[in-house]
Amino acid sequence: MPRTVDHEERRAHIADALVRVAGRDGLHAVTMRAVATEAGVSLRLVQYYFDTKAQLMVGALRHLERQSHQRWARRLAELPDPVSPRAFIGAFLAEALPTDEQSRVFHLVGTSYAVLAMTDSDLVEEPFVAGVDNLERQLTDALRRAEAAGQLPPGTDIAVEVAHLLALNHGLGTSVVIGQRTVDEAWAVLHRHLDRLFATDTRATAATP
Amino acid sequence: MPRTVDHEERRAHIADALVRVAGRDGLHAVTMRAVATEAGVSLRLVQYYFDTKAQLMVGALRHLERQSHQRWARRLAELPDPVSPRAFIGAFLAEALPTDEQSRVFHLVGTSYAVLAMTDSDLVEEPFVAGVDNLERQLTDALRRAEAAGQLPPGTDIAVEVAHLLALNHGLGTSVVIGQRTVDEAWAVLHRHLDRLFATDTRATAATP
DNA sequence: CGGTATATGATACCGATGTATCACCATGTT
DNA sequence: AACATGGTGATACATCGGTATCATATACCG
Numbered sequence: 285m286p287r288t289v290d291h292e293e294r295r296a297h298i299a300d301a302l303v304r305v306a307g308r309d310g311l312h313a314v315t316m317r318a319v320a321t322e323a324g325v326s327l328r329l330v331q332y333y334f335d336t337k338a339q340l341m342v343g344a345l346r347h348l349e350r351q352s353h354q355r356w357a358r359r360l361a362e363l364p365d366p367v368s369p370r371a372f373i374g375a376f377l378a379e380a381l382p383t384d385e386q387s388r389v390f391h392l393v394g395t396s397y398a399v400l401a402m403t404d405s406d407l408v409e410e411p412f413v414a415g416v417d418n419l420e421r422q423l424t425d426a427l428r429r430a431e432a433a434g435q436l437p438p439g440t441d442i443a444v445e446v447a448h449l450l451a452l453n454h455g456l457g458t459s460v461v462i463g464q465r466t467v468d469e470a471w472a473v474l475h476r477h478l479d480r481l482f483a484t485d486t487r488a489t490a491a492t493p
Numbered sequence: 494m495p496r497t498v499d500h501e502e503r504r505a506h507i508a509d510a511l512v513r514v515a516g517r518d519g520l521h522a523v524t525m526r527a528v529a530t531e532a533g534v535s536l537r538l539v540q541y542y543f544d545t546k547a548q549l550m551v552g553a554l555r556h557l558e559r560q561s562h563q564r565w566a567r568r569l570a571e572l573p574d575p576v577s578p579r580a581f582i583g584a585f586l587a588e589a590l591p592t593d594e595q596s597r598v599f600h601l602v603g604t605s606y607a608v609l610a611m612t613d614s615d616l617v618e619e620p621f622v623a624g625v626d627n628l629e630r631q632l633t634d635a636l637r638r639a640e641a642a643g644q645l646p647p648g649t650d651i652a653v654e655v656a657h658l659l660a661l662n663h664g665l666g667t668s669v670v671i672g673q674r675t676v677d678e679a680w681a682v683l684h685r686h687l688d689r690l691f692a693t694d695t696r697a698t699a700a701t702p
Numbered sequence: 703c704g705g706t707a708t709a710t711g712a713t714a715c716c717g718a719t720g721t722a723t724c725a726c727c728a729t730g731t732t
Numbered sequence: 733a734a735c736a737t738g739g740t741g742a743t744a745c746a747t748c749g750g751t752a753t754c755a756t757a758t759a760c761c762g
Contacts, residue, residue, distance in 0.1 A: 315719060317718085337720065403518055451665045452657065454663075455665075461611050476657070539713060
């Protein structure tokens with residue numbers, strides 16, 4: 285065998301290039317050649333590591349999910365050890381808001397894939413719903429903890445609230461990326477909603493924005 | 494001049510075809526030829542009425558906005574004459590949920606354009622923000638009326654609530670189109686939120702779903 | 703009645719894009 | 733040392749998509 289190379293690293297490198305292109309010019313501008321150029325490799329290499337364009341697309345999506353998962357884990361690990369559920373949820377949702385370039389690209393590319401999944405469903409569905417399900421599970425757990433700690437008003441329907449938070453967060457993210465709202469405005473909405481959701485007597489202030 | 498034809502009607506016809514194609518196969522599948530075939534006209538005709546593809550795209554977007562505007566107007570006109578603000582807002586938001594094929598296509602195509610606007614900003618921006626601004630204005634007015642009628646808790650920040658409702662509605666619509674939620678679940682979230690927003694003593698039930 | 707501007711069809715062109723092919727290089731194993 | 737195999741480059745091919753061109757039919761105006 286020739287000088288053996290770390291395949292996974294190469295694939296990650298190429299996937300990163302795709303995300304950069306999609307984040308800059310849109311997912312429709314993603315072509316095998318554009319990705320190759322962005323990654324600084326030859327077209328043939330992209331073909332070699334991802335046989336077809338479809339595989340390249342789902343590969344990049346999976347890569348993006350993994351990456352964002354790490355981002356979340358890192359951010360949540362920075363929180364003080366016994367975190368109030370409210371602070372946890374605040375940080376969790378804040379991470380999805382397009383505050384810096386990386387999260388902006390994440391939202392943009394993620395939404396692009398979501399739109400893709402609306403029509404070419406089966407193509408991209410599996411890695412996509414996996415990521416979304418993961419977020420939903422974590423949020424549900426956090427809300428359960430909050431409920432167990434008696435921080436939610438009685439009769440709160442957790443599934444409904446989770447759906448609300450996720451939809452709201454996505455909508456806010458989109459409005460920010462579009463330029464319709466500033467990050468601060470989005471934050472105000474989120475903050476206000478959490479205040480209402482955790483409507484107990486002890487009204488704590490939220491976590492770090 | 495030859496047999497003079499209603500240009501506006503022709504343009505609307507072609508724009509409709511574009512929306513159908515985009516709603517079925519995705520906005521990336523929209524090509525001049527595909528639109529021509531869908532509209533049952535020659536490629537040349539599409540070129541004739543919309544010189545370039547960019548013009549075709551913004552033309553169709555404008556058409557979509559007009560059309561949805563009419564949908565809203567019709568729906569809101571059906572409400573009983575002195576409408577409670579709550580019922581008005583409920584109906585207003587319900588209209589955006591992807592309940593039937595038409596609203597599903599509206600959401601799908603609208604979101605596709607939104608994603609486009611994230612990168613090719615100037616191309617599609619003008620008609621896009623116009624539509625969004627319009628919704629925002631109507632919602633703001635409705636909330637102002639509610640406030641004037643004393644149906645909102647004191648200290649409600651209307652701008653924040655409007656941003657919340659719009660973002661939430663968009664997010665819910667997307668989750669429904671993706672297949673992540675059913676329309677009923679989305680409705681439950683919306684309903685629950687309106688309950689909370691109109692948290693006065695007289696707890697009225699919502700309008701027709 | 704003829705002409706001219708409007709309206710529509712057929713088709714050509716060029717660039718981009720996904721995919722395929724062929725050759726070649728490098729290295730670890732026998 | 734030889735060779736088989738993993739890795740890489742150059743390039744070709746077919747298709748598709750946007751745009752351009754040429755021709756022509758229609759009907760209204762003078």
